[in-house]
Amino acid sequence: MKVLHxxxxxxxxxxxxxxxxxxAGQAQVADRAAMHLTGTVSTDNGGGFIQMAFDLAEDAGGWTGLELDVYGNDERYDLRLRTTRLTRAWQSFRTEFxxxxxxxxxxxxxxxxxAYRTDAIFDASELRRVGVVAVGREFAVDVAVSGVRLY
Structure with a gap:
């Protein structure tokens, strides 16, 4: 396991x-130091998301997955990963939680x-960005992440 910062x-x-x-900012959430994303998603004017994301400096090649410690408001969020093969902002590799x-x-x-809107195959050695995204519907956002690890 490799702890990310x-x-x-x-x-x-x-x-x-x-x-x-x-x-998004650092906060104490349920007795843990965490990155805390809050706000409101609106689908008005063609919109529909807020997110917190980071660029990955480490090589994720050789690891089998990503692990996150999360806390929230019982809402559904996306985890979206981008690799160097993806050339358009709307492309990603994703899952919900x-x-x-x-x-x-x-x-x-x-x-x-x-894979979303791409024919690319996910290659962990090309992973460059990780995002937690509140997307696609109008709702109040309240999600925190206290740890991120490659495993």
Whole structure:
């Protein structure tokens, strides 16, 4: 297992004209230091997402998956991974998870990721970006991540 130390950043649909609002920052969430994404997703004006994401500096080749410690508001979120093969902003490898109101470790085997709008095959050695995304429907966002690991 390899513990990652992500440098999270906040991204919203405003980059595409959307009007979703939120923020991401370090916080104490249920007695743990975590990156905390909060806000509201709006599908108005062609929008529909907010996210926190980080660029991966480590080589994930040789690892079989990603593990995250998550806490939330019992809503569904996406985990979206991007590799160097993906050339368009809308392309990703993804899966969904529910962030429950208790700290939970989710394990995501790389071979279970779904390719979205790409014919590329996922190659862990090409992994370059990881995002936790609130997307696709109007809802209040409240999700935190306290740990990220390759396994």
């Amino acid at each position: 992500p440098d999270w950043e906040y991204v919203a649909d405003g980059v595409m004209g959307g009007v979703s609002r939120g923020q 529910v962030a429950t109101a208790a700290w939970t470790t989710i394990k995501v085997p790389f071979d279970t990721l779904e």
